[in-house]
């Protein structure tokens with residue numbers, strides 16, 4: 001067994017980025033891999049640990065994206081690696097619904113314990129966020145005997161057929177890929193920065209618009225579920241105003257609607273709570289998780305009130321690979337790390353260090369219209385100074401500069417003008433400060 005030594009947690013630029021080996025590998029990629037796949041950084045990774053990635057050319061790059069909010073515990077985190085190695089040596093697959101195994105049950109027990117609320121909960125596991133969302137919709141419809149699903153402007157829920165219909169944005173997620181699933185209804189999202197009405201009454205006004213739409217256009221008695229990301233991810237880290245999620249949750253309870261929180265991106269200590277929905281004490285009927293649950297291996301969860309989760313007939317839920325034992329082992333390692341290393345506290349600390357740094361940049365560069373987010377889920381929205389007109393050109397330039405200088409930062413947003421920060425929660429303060437320095441240089445070049 002080879003043991004890979006951990007990478008020193010420092011940024012080191014030794015060639016142009018992308019360097020010659022990456023450029024050659026990206027040419028091979030273009031020959032072999034479907035052109036339908038995007039490519040954020042044309043840089044090929046050889047190894048990664050914690051918050052540093054090593055590319056083929058020997059550059060050490062700061063990871064500010066965690067593979068889109070997945071490696072919250074850091075890349076190749078030790079407890080994940082140890083448990084995965086143990087599990088692949090024991091057995092790799094049986095199919096849980098054919099012949100069960102303990103670690104699937106243990107992941108469900110952990111999810112039931114960690115999900116908000118003290119009521120009796122049960123879980124099921126799937127392979128990806130989209131698959132978990134699909135299962136949550138199946139379960140809510142079966143439980144309520146209703147069909148309509150209410151989703152929001154700027155929402156993102158996946159790339160399968162049903163989840164494409166749930167997404168708000170046409171390009172690149174939906175264009176030409178229809179027809180889409182029926183019985184999906186979209187309602188306004190209180191996106192404070194771009195809200196046209198008075199901001200003082202945004203919560204009340206948004207709830208009024210949403211409930212009016214539900215009652216007049218759908219009928220509350222036809223709504224199986226309201227599905228929302230407590231902080232919207234791909235849509236641009238849109239944080240709903242205070243009071244909005246509690247009011248929405250109450251409306252669901254009053255009308256027999258299942259309240260479903262998609263915490264695929266915001267979950268697992270990311271926002272300074274185990275789940276973002278906890279910040280206002282809201283208890284979802286169904287919690288959807290994926291990404292960081294597996295610490296880098298594919299796994300997803302649907303966790304909910306026991307009576308909801310038990311409502312479908314036996315064998316109505318399943319899948320060959322859902323909750324694969326190797327992924328379950330990884331999940332147990334990731335959850336153990338999150339709890340034992342207080343990554344919730346770390347996320348809050350990152351929120352302070354990075355958040356203050358971003359506010360300082362915003363004070364210096366008027367192209368930054370807003371700094372928002374919570375904990376280690378932070379974003380800046382770029383605009384044309386003096387307006388709120390989206391500035392995606394500035395965003396591309398800043399992110400390109402950062403890439404060339406060894407810092408990978410992701411974009412987001414309906415208007416492609418948001419820079420989002422999702423660092424591994426184990427990132428050092430030095431790497432955060434180094435990132436802020438590179439960002440400052442990047443904005444200075446605009």
Ligand code: PLZ
Nearest residue numbers: 068128129130156157158229233264265
């Ligand atoms: N729900 C809130 O953020 C995945 C998409 C990457 P999967 N977001 C990253 C891309 O461009 O494909 C996501 C999410 C929320 C669901 C999903 C879907 O999760 O694991 O990608 O299926």
